Amino acid sequence: MQKTDIKCLVPDLPDVAEVLPYLHEMQANRWYTNFGPLNQRFEAEMIDFFAAQGSSGLSVGTFSSATTALELVLRAMQLPRRGRVLIPALTFPATALAVINAGLEPVLGDVDPDSWELTANDAQAAHSDKPFVAVMPVAAFGKPVPVQAWQDFQRISGVPVILDAAAALGQQAVPTDLITVFSLHATKPFGVGEGGLIATSDTQLLARARSLSNFGFAGTGGVVQQAGTNAKFGEYYAAVGLAQLKRWPEVMDRRSAVNAAYRQRLAPFEGRIRLQAGSEDFTPAVFPVYVKDKAKAITQAMAAAGILTRHWYLPLLHNHPALSHLEAVKTGTDVKTGADTALKACMQLEDSLIGLPFHGFLSDADIDRICQVLEQQL
Ligand SMILES: Cc1ncc(COP(=O)(O)O)c(C=O)c1O
Known part of the structure; x- marks a missing residue:
């Protein structure tokens, strides 16, 4: 079925x-x-x-x-x-x-x-x-x-x-x-x-x-x-x-429980994935995970398993056709080419961030299913 x-x-x-x-x-x-x-x-x-x-x-x-x-x-x-x-x-x-x-x-x-x-x-x-x-x-x-x-x-x-x-x-x-x-x-x-x-x-x-x-x-x-x-x-x-406003504590309880369950289930993946630094201190709005260069492959595997993911917030702003003219701050010099680089860290995140499902109605079984597919791809 x-x-x-x-x-x-x-x-x-x-x-x-x-x-x-x-x-x-x-x-x-x-x-x-x-x-x-x-x-x-x-x-x-x-x-x-x-x-x-x-x-x-x-x-x-x-x-x-x-x-x-x-x-x-x-x-x-x-x-x-x-x-x-x-x-x-x-x-x-x-x-x-x-x-x-x-x-x-x-x-x-x-x-x-x-x-x-x-x-x-x-x-x-x-x-x-x-x-x-x-x-x-x-x-x-x-x-x-x-x-x-x-x-x-x-x-x-x-x-x-x-x-x-x-x-x-x-x-x-x-x-x-x-x-x-x-x-x-x-x-x-x-x-x-x-x-x-x-x-x-x-x-x-x-x-x-x-x-x-x-x-x-x-x-x-x-x-x-x-x-x-x-x-x-x-x-x-x-x-x-x-x-x-009246039901906000209840909404937050649901979201924090899902967040805690995810973090626990993902703990053994440490070294293979990264979560946003500081994320242990709050309940996020969405659930981005860093999976070095594997975002596309994981998206496909998730889709095949009936799990919907997103590429927040990609493309980067300057890759939107209507925003491609925007100026970018130079942040350093590329050690190999000597060229000025801009948005270096952003570009490193480009093929590596995937937004996993995140909402207050995810069950432990859902989280398990998501993490199993993720693990197969790491
Ligand atoms: C960082 C950020 N700024 C602004 C907005 C726009 O919010 P709204 O949809 O209420 O216009 C969003 C919506 O996703 C957002 O994530």
Whole structure:
């Protein structure tokens, strides 16, 4: 008998019954979007959520996605037009697209070969060489960005830091002196369907970004003060968000149990595979594994066994046709050829990263099946 497929990601969203009370409230209010009461309550509850994690003094704004939140916060910062913004080359394309859509120039930086993320040290070196107007580190695969290093970078360089923590809600510490953006996409750990959050202590900046999400209207007069767009969140998604907040501990319990089971099952593979450095300290959004030069072969073997995998975040940004013109930071000299190299660590990850299935509904038997196929290929 054909075994059922193991999906790579499965959203963990509230049941209809859990959302229903909020929808009844919305209907009674006859208020469906435009920063309605449910939206306001969701933002207030997210402020409490971050406060419970130790970040007080934040304001939170909701947007139609993390992509629009990133774009609009960059626009609200009023950076010099076409200014250079450093981002890692290993990220979901939305990081670069938000920068471009904000009228700025993404510059691609290499990542650390072990943590697979842009580091503050490399950003400082690149900035001293040729300055940036902003830097956008990414919480790669949901790994929280190390806050202290980026706070130091921002203080020493004077360059503002926006954390693209799209996949790291609940894991990422939210500092009051940086700007942090999260995604609420259905496949993210804290999913509502579509949505994004900005968390910042800068209330004026947030007000400008919020106004940009509502055509650039300021106040109630319907007068465009800055050319905006429509990137509002709406009451339906706020309803799901409120229901999701109630079940968040349960969602996280499921995800952490799967993470622990995977790590235990993979422990004997040490030396043949590598996990993201630091990943023992958090529950990731997805489950990337380093399998030197074997990503393609393993993908095929998994597919043949009915197991769906992904190549996050590949292709690297500069290998997307629409992004191939982007400038990359030089990170060293190739010892063999003497040529300047860029994105060396990223390129070494290119044929070697595979995203294994990861969601809260994987059983021990599923994990065993996945790891057996993996082991046969190592
Ligand atoms: C690193 C990163 N940035 C931005 C985004 C965009 O998020 P959204 O789908 O909410 O626009 C994603 C989504 O996967 C992401 O992984």
